Each structure stands twice: as C-alpha cells, then as structure tokens.
Amino acid sequence: DNSGKRIVVDPVTRIEGHMRVEVNVDENNIIRNAVSTGTMWRGIEVILKNRDPRDAWAFTERICGVCTGTHALTSVRAVENALGITIPENANSIRNLMQLALQVHDHVVHFYHLHALDWVDVVSALSADPKATSALAQSISSWPLSSPGYFKDIQTRLKKFVESGQLGPFKNGYWGNASYKLPPEANLMAVAHYLEALDFQKEIVKIHTIFGGKNPHPNWLVGGVPCPINIDGTGGVGAINMERLNMVTSIIDRLIEFNDMVYVPDVMAIGSFYKDWLYGGGLSSKNVMSYGDIPEHANDYSEASLKLPRGAIINGNLAEIHPIDHADPEQIQEFVTHSWYKYPDETKGLHPWDGVTEPHYELGPNAKGTKTNIIELDESAKYSWIKSPRWRGNAMEVGPLARWIIGYAQNKAEFKDPVDKLLKDLGLPVTALFSTLGRTAARALESQWAGYQMRHFQNKLIATIKAGDSSTAHVDKWKPETWPKEVKGVGFTEAPRGALAHWIKIKDGKIDNYQCVVPTTWNGSPRDPEGNIGAFEASLMDTPMSNPEQPLEILRTLHSFDPCLACSTH
Numbered sequence: 001d002n003s004g005k006r007i008v009v010d011p012v013t014r015i016e017g018h019m020r021v022e023v024n025v026d027e028n029n030i031i032r033n034a035v036s037t038g039t040m041w042r043g044i045e046v047i048l049k050n051r052d053p054r055d056a057w058a059f060t061e062r063i064c065g066v067c068t069g070t071h072a073l074t075s076v077r078a079v080e081n082a083l084g085i086t087i088p089e090n091a092n093s094i095r096n097l098m099q100l101a102l103q104v105h106d107h108v109v110h111f112y113h114l115h116a117l118d119w120v121d122v123v124s125a126l127s128a129d130p131k132a133t134s135a136l137a138q139s140i141s142s143w144p145l146s147s148p149g150y151f152k153d154i155q156t157r158l159k160k161f162v163e164s165g166q167l168g169p170f171k172n173g174y175w176g177n178a179s180y181k182l183p184p185e186a187n188l189m190a191v192a193h194y195l196e197a198l199d200f201q202k203e204i205v206k207i208h209t210i211f212g213g214k215n216p217h218p219n220w221l222v223g224g225v226p227c228p229i230n231i232d233g234t235g236g237v238g239a240i241n242m243e244r245l246n247m248v249t250s251i252i253d254r255l256i257e258f259n260d261m262v263y264v265p266d267v268m269a270i271g272s273f274y275k276d277w278l279y280g281g282g283l284s285s286k287n288v289m290s291y292g293d294i295p296e297h298a299n300d301y302s303e304a305s306l307k308l309p310r311g312a313i314i315n316g317n318l319a320e321i322h323p324i325d326h327a328d329p330e331q332i333q334e335f336v337t338h339s340w341y342k343y344p345d346e347t348k349g350l351h352p353w354d355g356v357t358e359p360h361y362e363l364g365p366n367a368k369g370t371k372t373n374i375i376e377l378d379e380s381a382k383y384s385w386i387k388s389p390r391w392r393g394n395a396m397e398v399g400p401l402a403r404w405i406i407g408y409a410q411n412k413a414e415f416k417d418p419v420d421k422l423l424k425d426l427g428l429p430v431t432a433l434f435s436t437l438g439r440t441a442a443r444a445l446e447s448q449w450a451g452y453q454m455r456h457f458q459n460k461l462i463a464t465i466k467a468g469d470s471s472t473a474h475v476d477k478w479k480p481e482t483w484p485k486e487v488k489g490v491g492f493t494e495a496p497r498g499a500l501a502h503w504i505k506i507k508d509g510k511i512d513n514y515q516c517v518v519p520t521t522w523n524g525s526p527r528d529p530e531g532n533i534g535a536f537e538a539s540l541m542d543t544p545m546s547n548p549e550q551p552l553e554i555l556r557t558l559h560s561f562d563p564c565l566a567c568s569t570h
C-alpha cells in the first residue's frame with residue numbers, strides 16, 4: 001500500500017556501500033510499503049571476461065573490502081571445481097582459519113560499530129553512575145575492565161567529546177528518541193565496549209596478514225594457499241614458522257575470551273531491555289537458505305563434511321529442509337525485471353551459468369525527480385542495481401539467522417543448545433527468533449561458535465605439520481594446456497552476511513562467463529516479476545515508527561542484516 005506518507009532514507013549509513021530505502025507509513029506511522037535499492041554498480045563480472053581464471057580471485061576479492069577474502073575463497077573454489085583441482089589438508093585448515101577470522105571480525109565490528117547505536121543512546125551514558133555501571137558489568141560477566149574508575153574515565157572521555165561539540169563517531173545519532181530503552185548505566189557499559197572492540201578488531205585481522213600477507217584483500221591461490229610452511233627455520237622470508245603459529249593461537253584465545261565475556265553477554269543484556277520489540281522478521285525470515293561452509297576435510301564439500309549447515313526452509317516450516325543444488329537451473333535464477341539491467345526476455349530468470357550483466361539505467365514513469373537527483377522511486381519499474389535472485393521462485397533470507405535456524409531445524413546440538421539457552425534466559429518462545437533481535441543474537445552466537453572452530457583448525461594444522469606434512473598447494477593442473485577446451489564450475493561459501501556462490505565458464509583457457517550471486521543480493525533484492533519483495537523490504541513491513549522524522553526503527557532492522565551494498569551490486 002503506497003498511499004500513505006513516503007519517507008526516504010538516503011544514504012543509509014553504518015553499512016558498507018550505497019543504499020537507499022523508501023517506505024510509506026499509514027496514519028499511525030506503521031510501515032505499509034518498503035522499497036530498498038542499491039544505488040551504485042561496479043561491473044566486476046564484465047571486467048572478468050576473457051581474463052585468466054587463475055587471477056579471478058584477485059578481481060572478485062575487490063568487490064568488497066569488508067567481507068575481504070570471502071569472494072577470493074569462493075572464486076578459487078569455483079575454478080578448482082571447474083578444473084578438478086584439489087588442495088592439501090593444510091590449505092583447507094588455513095582457508096577455514098581465514099574465513100572464520102573474517103566471520104568473527106565482521107560480526108564484532110558489525111555489532112559494536114554498525115548496529116549497537118540503534119539500541120544504545122550514547123548521550124544518555126553521560127548521566128550514568130559509574131559505580132552502578134560497574135555493578136551491572138560485574139553482574140553479567142567476569143571481564144576484568146569493569147571498575148567504577150574505568151567507567152568514570154570512559155564517561156570523562158565522552159563528556160570531552162560532547163563539550164567540544166565534536167561527537168566524532170557518535171555524531172548524527174537520534175539521541176533521546178523514545179525507542180531507546182536502556183538505562184544510562186547499560187548505555188555507558190556499551191559505549192565502553194564500543195571503544196574496546198574498536199581496539200581489539202585490529203588484532204583479529206592479523207591472522208589474515210600472517211596467512212595471506214595483508215588485510216584487507218589477503219592473497220589466495222588456486223590449488224591451495226600462498227603461504228609456505230617452514231617449521232625448522234630454514235625456509236624463506238614470509239614462511240609460516242612456529243612463532244607466527246603461536247601468534248595465531250594467542251589471537252584465537254583472546255577472541256574466544258572477548259566473545260564469551262563481552263560480545264555475547266552484551267547482546268543478552270541489551271536484548272533483555274528490548275525483548276518486546278520483536279519486529280523485523282515477518283515474511284523475510286520465514287524463507288531462509290544456507291549453502292554450508294567450513295569443510296572438515298579438504299576437497300569434501302558434501303553436507304557431511306561442512307560444519308555450517310546447508311539447506312533451505314520455506315514458509316517457516318522447520319520440519320522440512322530442502323536440499324540445494326547449485327548446478328540445477330530450476331533452483332537458482334536471477335531476474336532483472338526491477339533491476340537496472342537488460343535481459344533478452346525480462347519475464348524470465350537466468351541460471352548464473354547463463355547469466356547476463358548488461359547495465360541499463362532508466363526510471364519508471366511515476367518516479368519523481370531526475371535520473372541524477374531522484375526524489376521518489378517508482379517501484380513498479382526498474383529501481384535498483386541489485387538483481388533479484390530467487391530459489392525455486394522464492395525470495396530468500398541468508399546470513400547468520402538463516403544458518404542458525406537451519407542448524408536448529410536439523411537438531412544439531414551445537415546450534416540448538418545455545419539458541420534454546422538464549423531463549424530461556426530471555427524468557428522468549430522460539431518464534432521470537434524470526435525477528436530483528438533474532439538476527440542480532442544469531443550473529444553473536446555464531447561469532448562465539450566460530451572462535452572455537454578456529455581453535456579446532458589451528459590445532460589440526462599444527463598436528464598435521466608436526467606429523468611431517470607441510471604441503472600447502474597442489475600445482476599439477478596449473479598449466480592451461482592441460483585444461484579441457486570448455487568447462488564450467490561453481491564455488492560456494494558462507495560469507496559473514498550469508499550464502500555466496502560464483503559460477504564460472506572457461507573456454508580456451510579464458511573466462512567466458514563469470515557470475516556472482518551474493519548474500520546482500522539475496523537480502524537486498526528488489527521485487528521479482530511475480531511481485532515478491534526481497535528480505536530487506538519484507539522485514540520492514542508492519543513496523544511502527546515512534547517518529548518518522550527519525551527513522552531509527554528502519555535502521556535497526558536494516559542494520560540487523562549487516563547490509564553490504566558493494567557486494568550486492570558488484
């Protein structure tokens with residue numbers, strides 16, 4: 001229903017990339033129509049044509065600097081799948097360590113720096129009593145930074161910011177909005193952890209610099225990983241030695257501690273004040289999908305080997321988990337009816353192996369403004385640089401909540417037990433999971449899970465090396481002369497924001513077609529020819545806004561997906 005007042009948020013901030021959302025609210029300020037759009041295009045799929053498939057990872061990795069490395073991993077898997085290239089066990093462990101480090105880094109940064117201020121009123125922290133803050137902090141965790149003096153110092157720092165009129169990262173919040181529910185002490189504790197997380201996140205990415213040379217955009221390799229292992233000290237510069245492995249172990253220990261003692265308790269504490277605000281699920285989280293990732297065994301991408309769950313759930317029916325086949329043209333298709341691209345026949349979708357990326361920018365007849373200064377979009381026409389992927393015709397939500405719902409539905413204890421505990425502690429039914437808060441909680445549990453998985457793969461890596469196997473790459477099929485004339489492949493991962501896959505066609509040793517279907521493409525998709533809205537749009541429906549001039553509720557729900565628009569449009 002787009003008859004009510006139209007509210008435009010552009011740009012949406014504290015996300016990656018360029019996003020705009022428009023909603024219509026009724027006379028009670030309840031959202032009755034939502035239109036979300038990606039406002040920038042990159043063209044990486046076009047740039048990849050005719051290039052060497054072994055270089056594709058370096059191009060696709062530049063789709064995004066936030067989920068850095070995950071496109072590279074997906075790309076090398078696609079090329080390996082096409083050419084039948086295998087990797088050694090150590091490479092599998094190192095790839096998992098890189099991917100899991102990314103997950104923890106992204107989740108911690110997302111919660112504290114991109115999402116927390118939708119729940120935490122920074123200015124209210126100024127009126128907190130540091131002693132009461134200390135008591136609160138000590139009641140939820142044994143994290144050592146919790147004395148009254150510590151919180152007093154944080155408050156003084158914050159006061160200086162405010163008095164100088166330079167709120168820095170805390171500028172432009174909707175401070176004082178009626179939707180904020182935390183007492184001043186909880187706000188002060190959260191601000192302290194915001195600053196601590198800002199310091200700590202740079203430690204996590206050192207794992208990428210050790211195994212991949214740098215961050216963002218660490219190095220990857222078709223056939224393995226590009227870091228030689230040299231434990232006896234005779235290796236070349238940059239090789240992985242015992243000192244570096246010890247550093248990785250120490251970072252893993254610290255991130256496990258941070259998840260257990262800060263991140264998860266904070267989400268629980270903040271969540272307890274917001275447990276009545278169960279908006280943001282709706283239609284969106286009823287259709288969820290996960291490809292699975294983190295293979296226990298090298299070269300085994302079967303469901304049995306993958307530690308993150310695989311499957312699709314339709315219409316909230318947890319009793320039926322549908323299998324996923326990336327090669328089946330009936331399952332995954334991308335539509336462009338409402339996207340700024342051209343297809344030969346726009347009523348039909350295309351499977352990514354046959355995908356086409358041809359930009360075509362035009363506004364609908366009912367849009368207001370001009371092509372370069374849009375006042376209002378026309379959602380009956382093309383309105384986004386994001387394509388509309390569909391699974392068997394359904395718009396799907398992907399991401400931590402999707403993964404945890406599927407793990408929960410599969411009755412896997414490592415997913416089910418923490419969710420049941422969280423729900424019990426908050427006194428909420430399982431249906432509460434299908435919400436904005438559910439997304440935020442699933443991400444915290446996943447960060448915690450990922451830390452322990454990192455410890456597992458780090459121990460496995462060290463044990464394999466100690467047993468005398470230090471191989472990190474297979475190069476037997478490296479030369480294009482050995483490749484078939486025409487071949488195709490698909491690689492998939494679970495990126496921090498959800499299910500990601502790349503489809504490649506190789507002809508005469510060159511890339512003939514390359515298509516990426518990305519987590520935020522799923523979540524942020526515009527309408528399809530059947531009129532099905534995407535997950536972002538669906539999640540906003542029926543949410544009441546306390547003050548439409550301050551779109552805090554819109555930000556809350558959109559942020560809970562951790563949108564990455566550069567990824568979505570690529």
Ligand code: NFC
Nearest residue numbers: 064067495497520564567
């Ligand atoms: Ni960028 Fe990525 C996207 C992730 O949605 N996760 O696949 C990639 O970004 O954050």
